[in-house]
Amino acid sequence: MAASLPEALQQRTEENNRAYKLAKDARDALMTLKSMENDSSAHQAALKKAQNIYDEHESFRRRTSSRLQTLKNSVKDCDESIEFWTNMSNGDWGHLLEDANRLASGGDSSYAKSKQQPVTEEKQ
Numbered sequence: 001m002a003a004s005l006p007e008a009l010q011q012r013t014e015e016n017n018r019a020y021k022l023a024k025d026a027r028d029a030l031m032t033l034k035s036m037e038n039d040s041s042a043h044q045a046a047l048k049k050a051q052n053i054y055d056e057h058e059s060f061r062r063r064t065s066s067r068l069q070t071l072k073n074s075v076k077d078c079d080e081s082i083e084f085w086t087n088m089s090n091g092d093w094g095h096l097l098e099d100a101n102r103l104a105s106g107g108d109s110s111y112a113k114s115k116q117q118p119v120t121e122e123k124q
């Protein structure tokens with residue numbers, strides 16, 4: 001999965017850039033038509049068509065933006081997972097062995113600690 005994400009990210013970025021350009025061009029065309037002072041039925045039809053095209057391209061841009069962000073989040077999650085498991089494979093077990101080490105040295109289990117905690121809080 002980690003190997004395929006950079007290529008997918010590049011594809012989604014290109015798709016998002018295309019969608020942004022389409023939406024911008026459609027908006028510019030719509031604004032140009034709106035700025036013209038013409039009440040003819042042909043102008044109104046062109047205006048309606050331009051509005052529909054803009055709405056379609058804007059919707060496409062929003063979808064591609066959402067997919068791009070989702071993929072960016074996946075890349076970040078994957079990188080964090082790789083870093084975590086790399087640390088684990090290097091022997092940096094961190095918090096995962098705290099309870100085991102405490103038990104091995106004769107300390108209380110997590111269950112016993114949770115039972116003692118309310119008693120300690122009540123005394124204070």
